[in-house]
Amino acid sequence: MKSEREIFEAYLIKRHLRGTPQRGMILDTFLKREEHITAEQLYDIVKKRDPSIGQATVYRVLKLMVEAGLAREVDFGDGVMRYEHCYNHPHHDHLVCRGCGKTVEVLDSVIEELQKRVAESFGYELTDHEMYLYGLCQTCRKKKA
Amino acid sequence: MKSEREIFEAYLIKRHLRGTPQRGMILDTFLKREEHITAEQLYDIVKKRDPSIGQATVYRVLKLMVEAGLAREVDFGDGVMRYEHCYNHPHHDHLVCRGCGKTVEVLDSVIEELQKRVAESFGYELTDHEMYLYGLCQTCRKKKA
DNA sequence: GCCATCAATGATATTGATTATCAATTATAT
DNA sequence: ATATAATTGATAATCAATATCATTGATGGC
Incomplete structure (x- = not known):
């Protein structure tokens, strides 16, 4: 059973993208949380660990995680997109x-x-x-x- | 069986709001269309009949129609809200x-x-x-x- | 190692739908 | 009539999300 981390890295390689500290950190932060999270909320947490990270990067990594099959978009209709774990979290x-x-x-x-x-x-x-x-x-x- | 028009007027009266030519015209235009329609699309049609109408008014009337129970918001997740008939169109x-x-x-x-x-x-x-x-x-x- | 190439980043600007503001207009009630 | 309140259209503001772009950093060929 591959770890989320490995899946992410495999996806990056497939797309000829690079692993970076920012991507790793944002991924880890997302994975640690269990509940649905918005880009803004994730950014706030990430910022505490590394204030130099820009929120554009958070948006970018979230998109990558969705493409890699690690995150899923959830839309409760309040104008903000939420993200939830996808790996080992089958459809519901x-x-x-x-x-x-x-x-x-x-x-x-x-x-x-x-x-x-x-x-x-x-x-x-x-x-x-x-x-x-x-x-x-x-x-x-x-x-x- | 009350007409949509009557329901709308009754709702306006209840809320101490006024019937106006703009509201009547926008309501009529909405009712004539059968399919889901966006505020922008409705505005485009309305504009042809009366170019002086502002799109803010279209948004406002759409909201009134929803409150009056004549329209229903439909969100296909593409970032644009659509509106469909509500009266005599039971839930689906x-x-x-x-x-x-x-x-x-x-x-x-x-x-x-x-x-x-x-x-x-x-x-x-x-x-x-x-x-x-x-x-x-x-x-x-x-x-x- | 060195250089050319390409991706990544963060700051900032932009987008696009919707909402708020506001001065001018119009209707309503007294 | 006159004071009051609602309506309108134009425009500005909002807000999440995306695009831009100069700078930085990594990678591979030599």
């Missing part, structure tokens, strides 16, 4: 609390199968999908009552 | 071709039910959801082959 959808933003990763194989069938029934071949479930978590419901 | 999801962008409205009651159950199984009360299915339509698949 998101259940987001409208109150506090707490997010749960969900996966329902029946839904997945039905999505494919719905697409096929219209002559489409499903390539991918996005599903965001929005609701109120228990805590937020109690607060309201 | 979208199946979008990655090749040509052709869009079909889809609805699967089993999926809808399962979404509710998934949310509940995590203690969430589902308020709404978004589901976008992306694929290749028949035409685009043939082109590829």
Whole structure:
């Protein structure tokens, strides 16, 4: 089993790109975090370790990580792109609390199968999908009552 | 059965807002179109009828229509918000071709039910959801082959 | 080692959709 | 009428994301 680090380096070599301290550090920082993270948030953390890093580089490395299959873009519709781990994190959808933003990763194989069938029934071949479930978590419901 | 026009006017009155020629014209133009439309596209059409209208007004009226329950925002993830009819257009999801962008409205009651159950199984009360299915339509698949 | 080539970086400018501001205009209520 | 409040269009501002660009740094051929 290859490590994320190795995958990243393999991807760089394939693209004739170079490994650099900045890229390594940004990758490590991203990997250490478990939750979804925005480019801005990642930049803030990275800056603490090395204030000389520019945020353009953070954006660039995030794009590389997506291309390398290590990160996945998640769009909760609030105008900011978030990134989550992709490696060893198979596809899933998101259940987001409208109150506090707490997010749960969900996966329902029946839904997945039905999505494919719905697409096929219209002559489409499903390539991918996005599903965001929005609701109120228990805590937020109690607060309201 | 109230007309969209009446609903819009009722909403304006409720909010102590005023009916104006611009608002009426933009609403009519939106209602005449069946497909999803961006603010920019709507502005372009409206401009032909009355070149003096500013695009800020189009954005404003679109927001009013959403609030009045006549329009619904649709986000295909390409950075531009689209608007579709809401009145007499009950909830549905979208199946979008990655090749040509052709869009079909889809609805699967089993999926809808399962979404509710998934949310509940995590203690969430589902308020709404978004589901976008992306694929290749028949035409685009043939082109590829 | 030395030089030519090419990628990487950080700072900054730019983009593009959307929103806010504001002065001028128009409608409404008293 | 007159004071009040909403509307408009033009324009500026916002904000995330991207492009530009001069400088720096690495790599490979010799």
